[in-house]
Amino acid sequence: MKRPLSNTLAVVVMAILAAYFLLPIWWALVESTKLYAAAFSTNPLWFSNPTFFNFVYAFTQSSLLLWLANSLIESGLAGILGALLAAMAGFALGKYTFRGRHVLTLVVAVGLMIPSTAIAFPTFVLEQQLGLVNTYQGVIFPTAVSAFGTYFMTIYAQESIPKEVLDAARIDGASEWQVFTSVALRYFKPAIVTIFIIIFAGTWNNYLLPLFVLRNASLYMLPQGLASVLINGSTFPNLQYAIQLSGSVVTILLMVGLFIGLEKYIEAGLGLGAVRG
Amino acid sequence: MPKLAHILFLLPFFAFFTVFIIVPVAYTFALSFFHAAPAASSLFTNYVGGAQYARAATDQTFWHGYESMLYLTLLWLPIMLVLSFVIALFLDSRRGKLGAIGKVVVFLPYGVPTVIGTLMWGYMYTPGGPIYSFLSFVHLSPNLLAPNAIIYAMLNIIIWEWVGYNVVILLAGLNAVPTTLYDAARLDGASPWQVVRHIKFPMLKKYFVFISMLTIIGDQLLFNEPFVLSNLSSVPFGFTPNLYIFHVTYFLDEFNYAAAIAFVLIAISLVVAAVGVRYFWKEN
Numbered sequence: 385m386k387r388p389l390s391n392t393l394a395v396v397v398m399a400i401l402a403a404y405f406l407l408p409i410w411w412a413l414v415e416s417t418k419l420y421a422a423a424f425s426t427n428p429l430w431f432s433n434p435t436f437f438n439f440v441y442a443f444t445q446s447s448l449l450l451w452l453a454n455s456l457i458e459s460g461l462a463g464i465l466g467a468l469l470a471a472m473a474g475f476a477l478g479k480y481t482f483r484g485r486h487v488l489t490l491v492v493a494v495g496l497m498i499p500s501t502a503i504a505f506p507t508f509v510l511e512q513q514l515g516l517v518n519t520y521q522g523v524i525f526p527t528a529v530s531a532f533g534t535y536f537m538t539i540y541a542q543e544s545i546p547k548e549v550l551d552a553a554r555i556d557g558a559s560e561w562q563v564f565t566s567v568a569l570r571y572f573k574p575a576i577v578t579i580f581i582i583i584f585a586g587t588w589n590n591y592l593l594p595l596f597v598l599r600n601a602s603l604y605m606l607p608q609g610l611a612s613v614l615i616n617g618s619t620f621p622n623l624q625y626a627i628q629l630s631g632s633v634v635t636i637l638l639m640v641g642l643f644i645g646l647e648k649y650i651e652a653g654l655g656l657g658a659v660r661g
Numbered sequence: 662m663p664k665l666a667h668i669l670f671l672l673p674f675f676a677f678f679t680v681f682i683i684v685p686v687a688y689t690f691a692l693s694f695f696h697a698a699p700a701a702s703s704l705f706t707n708y709v710g711g712a713q714y715a716r717a718a719t720d721q722t723f724w725h726g727y728e729s730m731l732y733l734t735l736l737w738l739p740i741m742l743v744l745s746f747v748i749a750l751f752l753d754s755r756r757g758k759l760g761a762i763g764k765v766v767v768f769l770p771y772g773v774p775t776v777i778g779t780l781m782w783g784y785m786y787t788p789g790g791p792i793y794s795f796l797s798f799v800h801l802s803p804n805l806l807a808p809n810a811i812i813y814a815m816l817n818i819i820i821w822e823w824v825g826y827n828v829v830i831l832l833a834g835l836n837a838v839p840t841t842l843y844d845a846a847r848l849d850g851a852s853p854w855q856v857v858r859h860i861k862f863p864m865l866k867k868y869f870v871f872i873s874m875l876t877i878i879g880d881q882l883l884f885n886e887p888f889v890l891s892n893l894s895s896v897p898f899g900f901t902p903n904l905y906i907f908h909v910t911y912f913l914d915e916f917n918y919a920a921a922i923a924f925v926l927i928a929i930s931l932v933v934a935a936v937g938v939r940y941f942w943k944e945n
Contacts, residue, residue, distance in 0.1 A: 398751050401744075402766045405821065408781040409769065411791060424789040473674035480667040488671065495682055497934035498927065501882040505906050505923045506685035509692065509704075509916065526681040534674055560666030589774040591885045592903065596910075607776035607885075614780065614892050632777045639772035644765060651829060 409636055416629035420622035438626035439634075446627050450602060451609035452634065455588055458523050458605060463584035466528035467576045474537020474575075475568050479545065489538070495531030501592050508596035522597040523605070527587040533579040540575040541568070578649040581642070588639070606635055686927060692920035699914040713921035723922065726899035729812060734880045736816055741876055742869060745824050749831035750857060764832070767825040775822060779889040782818045787893065806894035814894070818886050823879070827872045834868040835861060867941055874937030878930050902926045 415423055417434035426432040442448045477489055507526050508517070516522035545568055553567045554560075569576075594608045604612060610631045613624050643650065696709045717723055748767055752760050770778060785792045786805040796803035805814040838860065846856050884903035887896045891904075898908040902922060909919040 394751055398748070398763065401748065402763065405766050405770055405825070407791070408778065408785060408821070409773070411785055412781050428785075428789070428791045428794075469674040469677060472670040476667040476670035480670075482667055488675070491675075491678075493938070494931075495678060497931050497938060498682060498686070499878060499882055499930050501884060501903060502923070502927045502930050503682065503685050503689075504903075505910060505919060506689035507681060509920070510681075510685045510688050525677065529674075529677045529681045531678070531682070561669075564670065585772070589776075591774070591776045591888075592907075595907075607774045610780060611776050611889055611892075614889065628780060632781060635777055636773055639774075640769060643768065643772045647765075651833065 412629060412632045412636065416633045420625040423625065439630040441623065442626040442630040445623060446613075447601060447604070447609060448606075448627055448631050451604050451606045451631075454520075454603060455606040458520055458527075459584045459587040461520075462524045462528040462587040463580040465524065466530045466533055466583040467579040469528065470530055470533030470537045470579050471569070471572050471576055472564070473534045474539075475541050475545075475564055475572070477534070478538040478541030479547070479550065479568075492531050492534050492538070496535055498531070500527070500586070500590075504592040504596055507593065511597055517597055518600050518603060520603070523587065523590070523594055526593060527590060528583060530579065530583055530586075533583065536579060537572070537575055540572065544575075545571045574649060577646065581646055581650055585639075585642075606631060686924075689920045689923050689927075692917050693924050695917045697917055704916050713918050714925070716918065717921050717925060722897075722899035723902070723905055726897060726901060726905055729897075730880055730883070730901055733812055733816060734877060736812075737819060737880065738873060738876050740816075740820060741823065741827060742872065744820070745827035745831055745872070746862075746865070746869075748824065748828045749835060750861065752828065753832060753835045764829070767828050769825065770821050771823070771825045773822070775885040776889055778822055779818055779886045782814070782821070783890055783893045786814055806890075808895050811890065811894055811896055815883075815886055815890065819879075819883070823876070830872060831865060831868055834865045838864045870937060870940050874933060874941075878933050881926060881930060881933075 411428060414429060414431055416438050417431060417436070418426065419433075419435065419437060422432060473492075477485060477492070511517050511522050516525070549567055549571075550563055553563045558566065588605075589607065590605070591607045591611065594605050598604055598608065601609075601612065610628055613627050617624070692704055693713050694710060695705050695707055696712065697704045697706045701707075748763075752763050752767075754760075755763065773781075782792075783806070784790055787793060788804070792805065793803045796805070802810065804810060805817075842860050842864075843856065846860060851859070881901070882903055883901040884907070887900045887904050888907070890896050891898070891900075896904070898912075899905045903926070906919045906922050906926070909915050909922065
């Protein structure tokens, strides 16, 4: 009876691994409901006099809400801009034949291999010249440029948009722009969601570029804000504690919601090898 | 004018691509041939040829960091591959509710921004935190934030962050295995272990190469984890190239030298990626 034994073993190993993956999230959730004074004297993995104090304290007494808003706005705008740029370019590369198409496809492929963190410093130096330091655009523009997005859209256009439908619209007298907006975009919708999420998550998680580009604490994005609290230390350790834990928990809950809600779009991108920024 | 339409579609993306990818890379390359004084009005003063690269080649801090990073990769890569393969096989064999929940659970850490993941683990490592308590309970040296243990502290964090991502990639690979292969194996009376060894493993080979490529490049580019940890512990400022670039820029105020290191980093990433991508596309 070898099978049932190995089966039980597999389930036990997987249960331990699941506990490992959930551990920090559970820890943050539990600790965020404790007062700073009790945090280190109670069991770190179980509740003790749970309270929402940290959340109220951090959101009313610090820039946490502002950082959260900055993160949402910048990631959202980068995602929308990036998905549109990629859809347009992907449509042209995937559905038109013209001279130079192969060269451009190659350029996109090379771009795919340049990791965004490797050019954070060069981007910053350039942005100093362009006057983009300390602006939202300084983060939005570079993170919106997704070679992966264009690559993904090109393949998507080739495989999922039937040529006959486009031609039918042309025969009806639609301009190329109308063909794109009224026909192609309809087919692109799931791909746009995928690329939006990938760019959104990349911007939302990005730390190095904002660290270089955003100097003014009122412009910080959430990860940068939370790290700055740690780096600068605080004369109010209980406020620092409240900011970091409630900030972490809110961020995690938002991302978890996004991930679970949009799982199938994310997987579509991962299958083709999306790289997190 | 249908002949020009495609240009209008291409223009926005490639304009952004030029300004925010091509120009920064070229600009860095150009900067790396100068050595401007810290307060100089332009970074393009005092042309020094390849001197910054010669300096990088003999920079102990940079290469010590690179060495410890390669050691980290050596530890990280096999653990990552084995762990994600085992989990993917398990989840692939449970297509029901358990499999779906399992997938969400392993994927969750990927959704946590790395800065926040590092903060959480960092606090769990400190005395009074659950990891510290657990390690002293099993009579291991409990302080993962000690200078000689920091590499393992980091190893744990990156495994936690990335395994789920790799599992999802491998699951997609397993999904793509034609079912006729399984049917044939069953007719031949193959054991589950033989199916794993002779069908699943070979079919996933290109995905393993892909994951390895991402892991090797990702390791070179580590910044968030060591930077955040450096505030809780002592992490050498040359620990990863990006950490060193940040240090050289901010604390030494040597933009030209930082540019040279950044360019080396871009070149290495490109080479690794080119090798991996070539292999991946050939297999497809």
